[in-house]
Amino acid sequence: MTTRGTIGVLVIGVPALALLAFGPRGRYGEPPGRTVVRYWEKWAGVEGQVMQRIVDRFNRTVGAEKSIWVEYNAVSSIEQRTLIATAGGDPPDVAGLYDFIVPQYADQGALRPLDDLARDAGVDLNTLKPVWLDICRYEGRLYALPSTPYTIGLYYNRELFRRAGLDPDRPPETIAEFTECVKRLTLSDAVTLSNGEQGQRIVQAGFTPSTAMLGWWTWVWPCFFDGRLWDGQRCLIDAPAGRAAMHWIAELRQAQGVEPMLSFEATSGAIESAQNPFLSGRLAMVFQGPWLSNWLARYAPKLDYAVAPFPSITRERRNVFASTDVFVIPAGSRRPREAMTFLAYMMRQEVLEELCREHNKLSPFRTPGPNFYATHPNPHVRVFDEMANSAYAFGYPPMPMWLRVLDELKQMLNVVLAFPERTDSAMETAQRKVDEIVGDYRQMAARRRGGTP
Amino acid sequence: MSRSARERTGRRGLLSGLVWTAPWWLGVLLFLAVPMGMSLYISFCDYPLLQPPVYVGSANYAALATDPVFHKVLWNTVLFAVLAIPLGTVVAVLLAVLLNQRVRGQGFFRTCVFVPTVVPLVGTALVWLWMLNPEYGLVNHGLRAIGPVFEHINNGIALIIGHRVEWIGELAAGPKWLQLPGWAVSSLVLISLWGVGSPVVIYLAGLQDISEELYEAAMLDGASGTRRFWHVTLPGLSPVILFNVITGLIGTWQIFALPYVLMRAEQGPGRSTYFYTMYLFDNAFRYLKMGYASAMAWIQLFIILALTGLVFLVSRRMVHYRGA
Numbered sequence: 001m002t003t004r005g006t007i008g009v010l011v012i013g014v015p016a017l018a019l020l021a022f023g024p025r026g027r028y029g030e031p032p033g034r035t036v037v038r039y040w041e042k043w044a045g046v047e048g049q050v051m052q053r054i055v056d057r058f059n060r061t062v063g064a065e066k067s068i069w070v071e072y073n074a075v076s077s078i079e080q081r082t083l084i085a086t087a088g089g090d091p092p093d094v095a096g097l098y099d100f101i102v103p104q105y106a107d108q109g110a111l112r113p114l115d116d117l118a119r120d121a122g123v124d125l126n127t128l129k130p131v132w133l134d135i136c137r138y139e140g141r142l143y144a145l146p147s148t149p150y151t152i153g154l155y156y157n158r159e160l161f162r163r164a165g166l167d168p169d170r171p172p173e174t175i176a177e178f179t180e181c182v183k184r185l186t187l188s189d190a191v192t193l194s195n196g197e198q199g200q201r202i203v204q205a206g207f208t209p210s211t212a213m214l215g216w217w218t219w220v221w222p223c224f225f226d227g228r229l230w231d232g233q234r235c236l237i238d239a240p241a242g243r244a245a246m247h248w249i250a251e252l253r254q255a256q257g258v259e260p261m262l263s264f265e266a267t268s269g270a271i272e273s274a275q276n277p278f279l280s281g282r283l284a285m286v287f288q289g290p291w292l293s294n295w296l297a298r299y300a301p302k303l304d305y306a307v308a309p310f311p312s313i314t315r316e317r318r319n320v321f322a323s324t325d326v327f328v329i330p331a332g333s334r335r336p337r338e339a340m341t342f343l344a345y346m347m348r349q350e351v352l353e354e355l356c357r358e359h360n361k362l363s364p365f366r367t368p369g370p371n372f373y374a375t376h377p378n379p380h381v382r383v384f385d386e387m388a389n390s391a392y393a394f395g396y397p398p399m400p401m402w403l404r405v406l407d408e409l410k411q412m413l414n415v416v417l418a419f420p421e422r423t424d425s426a427m428e429t430a431q432r433k434v435d436e437i438v439g440d441y442r443q444m445a446a447r448r449r450g451g452t453p
Numbered sequence: 454m455s456r457s458a459r460e461r462t463g464r465r466g467l468l469s470g471l472v473w474t475a476p477w478w479l480g481v482l483l484f485l486a487v488p489m490g491m492s493l494y495i496s497f498c499d500y501p502l503l504q505p506p507v508y509v510g511s512a513n514y515a516a517l518a519t520d521p522v523f524h525k526v527l528w529n530t531v532l533f534a535v536l537a538i539p540l541g542t543v544v545a546v547l548l549a550v551l552l553n554q555r556v557r558g559q560g561f562f563r564t565c566v567f568v569p570t571v572v573p574l575v576g577t578a579l580v581w582l583w584m585l586n587p588e589y590g591l592v593n594h595g596l597r598a599i600g601p602v603f604e605h606i607n608n609g610i611a612l613i614i615g616h617r618v619e620w621i622g623e624l625a626a627g628p629k630w631l632q633l634p635g636w637a638v639s640s641l642v643l644i645s646l647w648g649v650g651s652p653v654v655i656y657l658a659g660l661q662d663i664s665e666e667l668y669e670a671a672m673l674d675g676a677s678g679t680r681r682f683w684h685v686t687l688p689g690l691s692p693v694i695l696f697n698v699i700t701g702l703i704g705t706w707q708i709f710a711l712p713y714v715l716m717r718a719e720q721g722p723g724r725s726t727y728f729y730t731m732y733l734f735d736n737a738f739r740y741l742k743m744g745y746a747s748a749m750a751w752i753q754l755f756i757i758l759a760l761t762g763l764v765f766l767v768s769r770r771m772v773h774y775r776g777a
Contacts, residue, residue, distance in 0.1 A: 080738045087502040108503040108741065199626075201588070211719060212632070262632045263587040331503075403739045407720065414722055418633060433521075440516075444499050447507055 034069035037338050040085075041096035042078040042325075043359075050358040054351060062345050068338045070094075079105075082330060086110050091330035093339040096147060099135050099324050100396040100403075106138040107400035107445070112329045112336055113141045114343075121337075121344040131322045131388050132364045135395040145343055147352070148361035149324035150289045151387040152217065153380075154311070158304040160185055160204070160284040171308035175224065178311040179252060182206030185284040186256050200257055202264040205277075207285040208256075209249055210417055211410065212265040213277055214286050219409040220321050221245035223394050225313045230397035235405055235438060237412070237431040244313070246427055249413070250420035258420060274299045291360045293378040307380035309387050320387040322395055324364070362388060401441040408433045496747035506744065513748035522724065522732060523749070529638065530729040534705040536642045538698060545649045546694065549656030550686065563657070570650035578714035581644045585630040592643075593627030600625040631715070634723035641712060641726060652697045659693035660686070691772040698768075699761055706757050709734065729753060 030036050043051050055072040063069055073092070075081050082095045083105070097105070105111050118125065123145070125133060132146040158168035164184045172178035185206030191199045209215040222229060225248070227241020236242055253261060267282075269275020272295055277283035279300040286292070287310055296303055312319045327346065329339045346352055353363050353372050362385050363372050373382055387393070399405055412430035416423050471478075496513055498506035517523050552563050569577070584591045596603075603625035611617045620628075620635070630640040663686065671681045687694075709730040712721065720727035733753070737746035 083502060083738070083741070104741070105503075108501055110503045259629075262629050266587050266629065266632055267589060401740075403735075407735075411720065411724060418722055444501070447499055447509065448501070448504055 030069035030071070034063065034067050035335055035338050037068055037070045037094060037335055037342050038092040039070050039072050039094040039096075039339075039342070040075045040078060040082060040092040041072065042075065043096065044074040044076075047359055048072075048074045050355060054346070054355060058342060058345050062341070066338075066341055068341055070342050083110065086330045086332055089332055091332045093329065093333040093335045094342060095328050095330055097144070097326055097328055099144070099326050100406075102136065102144050102326060102328070103138045103398045104400045104402060105328070106141070106143040110331050111143045112331050112333060113143060114145065114329065114340070115142045117329070117336060117340040118142065118145070118344075121340045123340075123344050123347050127349065127366060128364050129366050129388055131393045131395070132324055135322065135324055136326060138398055144326035144328045145347060146324040146364040147327050147346070148356050148359045149322065149364045149388070150291070150361045151384045151393070152220075152287055152289050152321045152323070153307045153309055153384055153387060154285055155278060155288055155292060155305055155307050156285045157278070157281060158306055160281065164284075168304075168306070171306065172311045173308075173315050174311050175248060175313050178207075179248070181285070182252060183255055188257065188260060200260045202257065202260045203282070205256065205261065205264055205283050207252075207287075208261060208265060208283070208417075209287070209413065210261075210265045211414070213268040213283060214271055214288060217287065217321060218413045219397075219406060220287075221249060223321065224310060224319050226317055226319065228394060228397070230399050235397070235399070235431075235434045237409070237434060238427055243427065246412070246416055246423050250416050250423040253417055253420045258418065262418065271295060278305075279303065290362065290378045290381060290384045293380070294360055297377070307383045309383075309390075312392075317392050318387075318390050320390040320393040322388055322393045324395075325361075399438075400445075401437055404437045404441075405434050408437070492747045492750060495744050496751050498744045500743040500747075501741040502743050503741070509744070513745045514752075516745065517748060517752065522727075525724050526727050526729045526732040529725065529727060530706060530708070532638055533641060533645075533708060533728065534702060536638070537645045537705055538701045540642060541645060541649055541652065541701060542694060542698060544646055545652040545656055545697070546687075546690065548649065549653045549660055550682065552653065553657060553660045566653050567650035569647050574710050575714050577644070577647055578711060581640075581647070582631070582715060585640055585643075587627055587629045587632065590627075590630075592630070596624060596627050600627075631726075632722060634721070634725040637721050637725040641708075641715070644711065644715070652701070655697060656690060656693055659690045663689035688773045691768075692774055695764070695768050695772050699764055702760055702764065703757055706730075706753060706760075 039055065041048070041051055052072050055070045059069055078095065079097055079101050082091060082097065085091045102111065125142075128146065132149050133142070136142055136144040136146060154171065156168075156171055161168040161181075164181075166181060166184060172181045183206065185204065186202065187204040188200045188202045191201045205213075209218070209221065211218055219229060222236070222239070222242040222245040225241040225244045227236060227239055227245070229236055229242075264282075267275075268277050269280075271288075271292070274280065276295055276299065278286040278288070278292070279295060281300075281303070296305065309318050309320055327343050329336050329343075333339055346355075349363075349365055349369055353365070353369050356363055357372060357376050360377050362381065363369070368385065373385075378384070396402065397405075408430050412426045415426035419426075495506055497508060497510060499509045499512070500506035548566055552559065552566060556562075572580075583589070585593075587593055603621050607617045607621040607625065610621070623636075628636045628639075630636045667685045667689065668681055671685050676684065707730050708728050712726040712728060713731060716726050720731070729749070730753075733746050733749045736742045736749065
C-alpha cells in the first residue's frame with residue numbers, strides 16, 4: 001500500500017473504530033419475560049424526549065409489575081405509516097395520531113374500539129372534559145384517547161392595540177368588533193411602481209386567515225358564525241353561516257387590499273422562526289394554539305401580548321375550536337390488553353398532565369391538577385383551558401372523507417383570498433365538489449359492505 | 454460429444470446461469486413484475502388499503518375521465534413539461550457549448566454550473582422561496598430594477614396592438630410568483646433550471662465526442678461560428694439531446710418533491726402547482742383510494758411510453774448517430 005493509501009485508511013479507519021468502541025450505544029432490548037408493546041408516535045426532538053421519559057418510567061414501574069415493555073418509536077408521517085403497517089397486518093400496538101384522522105380510520109375498520117378495553121383497564125373517562133371525549137368518538141364508539149389537547153385562541157399584540165388607539169384590556173368579542181380592529185391595525189406605505197403609478201405596501205396587518213401566514217385551520221370560519229360544517233349527511237358550505245363567513249373574509253380582504261396582502265403574506269416566516277410575523281410585530285392578531293408561547297419566549301420575550309377566545313358573530317355564543325392529538329390501538333394489534341394497560345397509565349392525571357405541560361398543551365381533565373397552571377410554560381393557559389369548557393366548542397367535522405373535503409375547502413379559501421369577487425362561484429364549486437366526494441365515498445362504502453350504492 | 458451429453462451440458466449451463474443471475478431475476482420478479490401485476494389488478498378495484506379489494510371493472514378509469522382535479526393535474530404536468538423540457542434543453546446546450554470553450558478558469562465555471570445540482574432539494578426549495586418572494590426576493594428586486602425597460606416594451610406593444618400586455622406589466626412590477634395561479638408554474642420552470650448542471654455535464658461529454666475534423670472541414674468550407682454550431686455541433690450532439698429529452702420527459706411526468714416542499718405540501722393557488730404524481734400520492738395515501746391511484750399510475754406509464762415512442766419517431770430524421 002502506498003503512503004497516501006495508508007494515510008487514507010488511517011484517517012477514515014481510526015475514527016470509525018473509535019466510534020465503534022466508544023460511540024453512542026443503542027437502547028438495550030427488553031428484559032426477558034416482558035411482553036413488548038410497540039408504540040409509534042409522531043413526536044421527535046424535545047417532545048419525543050418527554051414521552052420517552054414517561055415510557056421509561058412506565059417500564060420501570062407498572063411495566064415491571066405487569067411484565068410489559070413499551071418500545072417507543074418516533075415515526076415521521078405517522079398516519080401513513082400506521083396505515084400501511086395496519087394494511088400489511090403488522091401494526092404497532094399503540095399509535096399517536098391526529099384527531100381528524102380518527103373518523104376515516106375508524107370507518108375503514110383500522111382502529112379497535114376502546115370502550116370495553118378502557119373500562120376493563122379502569123380508565124375513568126368521567127374525569128375528562130366532554131369535548132375531548134366527543135372528539136375521540138365516532139358514531140357513538142370510543143376509538144381514541146386524548147393525549148395532548150388544545151384549543152385555538154386569538155393572540156393579540158397589546159402594544160399594537162395601544163398604538164392603534166384600541167383598548168388592550170378589551171379584546172374584540174364579536175366579528176363586527178374584530179373587523180374594526182383588523183382595519184385599524186392594518187397599516188400600509190405608499191410605494192411608486194415601475195410604471196410610475198402609486199401603489200400600496202402593507203407594513204402591518206391586523207389579521208389574515210391565509211395559510212401562508214399561520215392560518216392553519218382553513219375551514220373553521222363558518223363555525224364562528226354559529227354554523228357547523230357537517231350535519232352528518234351533508235357538508236354545509238353554502239349554508240347561511242358558511243356564506244356569511246366567506247363574504248366576511250372577502251370584504252375584509254378587499255378592505256385591506258388584495259394585492260398588497262398577497263405580497264405581505266408571502267413574507268411570512270415559519271412559526272418556529274424569528275420571522276414569525278406575530279413575533280416580529282408585523283401581524284397584530286393571530287389564530288393559534290398554546291404552543292405559540294414557546295416561540296414567543298424564545299424570539300420575542302418582551303412582546304406584550306394576551307390571548308382571548310376568537311370572536312363569534314354574537315357575544316352570547318362563544319364558539320371555540322378544540323382539537324387533540326390522540327392515542328389509538330390499531331385494529332390488528334396483537335397485544336391490545338397490554339397496550340391498554342400502558343394507555344391506562346398514560347391516562348393517570350399526573351402522567352398525562354406532565355406530558356401536556358411539557359408539550360405546552362392543555363390538561364384534558366375536568367379539574368386540572370394543583371400544579372398544572374402554576375408550572376405551565378404558557379402564561380395564558382387558563383384562557384385556553386377555559387375555552388375548552390364552552391358549550392359551543394367544536395372539533396374537526398367527523399367525516400370519514402375529511403382529507404379530500406379539506407383540500408376543496410382550502411382551494412375555496414385560496415380563491416376567496418386571491419379573488420374576493422369570485423366568492424360566490426368559489427363556494428358553489430366547492431359545494432358541488434364536496435357533494436360529489438361525499439356521494440363517492442358513500443357509494444364505495446356501500447359497495448364494500450356488499451349493499452346497493 | 455453425443456447429443457444427450459450436449460443437452461446435459463446445455464441444461465447444466467442454463468441452470469448455472471439461472472442460479473448466478475437469480476438475484477437479478479428474482480428481484481425483478483418479486484419487486485417489479487409481481488407488484489406491477491397486482492397494481493394492474495388493483496386499478497380495477499375499489500381498494501382502501503384497510504379492507505380487501507372489491508372488483509369494480511373499469512369504474513376507476515371512467516371516474517378519471519370525468520374528474521376535474523385529474524384534468525387539472527394532467528394539464529399542469531403537460532404545461533410544465535412543455536415549458537421546462539425545451540427551455541432546460543436550450544439552456545443546457547448553450548451552457549455546455551460555453552463551458553467547452555478553452556478559456557482561463559474553465560474548471561471553475563464548470564464547477565459553478567454543476568454545484569447547484571448537489572444542493573439538497575429541500576435547501577433549494579427554501580432558497581427559491583425567498584428568491585421569489587414578491588416583496589424582498591432577489592428575482593423581483595432585479596425585475597423592478599429593469600422595470601422601466603419592460604414598461605417601454607409594453608408601451609411599444611400598446612402602440613401596435615392597441616392595449617398593454619398585462620403579464621409584461623406584472624413582470625415589470627415583480628410578479629407574485631407563488632401566490633397567483635398564472636405565475637406559479639412559471640416559477641417552477643424557473644427553478645427547474647437550477648438543476649441544469651446534470652444535463653450540462655452529459656452535453657459536455659457529448660461535445661468531446663464530436664470529431665475536431667468536422668469543425669476543421671467546416672472552417673475550410675468557410676462556415677461561420679453560428680453555422681458550425683447548427684451544422685456540426687447540434688447534429689453531433691443530437692443523440693445526447695435525445696437522451697436528455699427522454700429522461701427529462703420521464704422526470705417532468707414524475708415531478709413531486711420540488712412543488713411539494715416549495716408549496717409546503719399545499720396544492721398551490723388554484724391547484725396550479727399540483728402535479729400528476731402528487732395527486733396520485735394523495736389518492737393512495739391520504740384519501741385511501743388505492744385503486745384510483747393505481748389506475749392513475751397505469752395511465753401515467755402509458756403516457757410516458759407513448760410520449761417516449763413519439764419522441765423516438767419524430768427524432769428519427771433529426772438524430773445523427775456516428776457511423777449510421
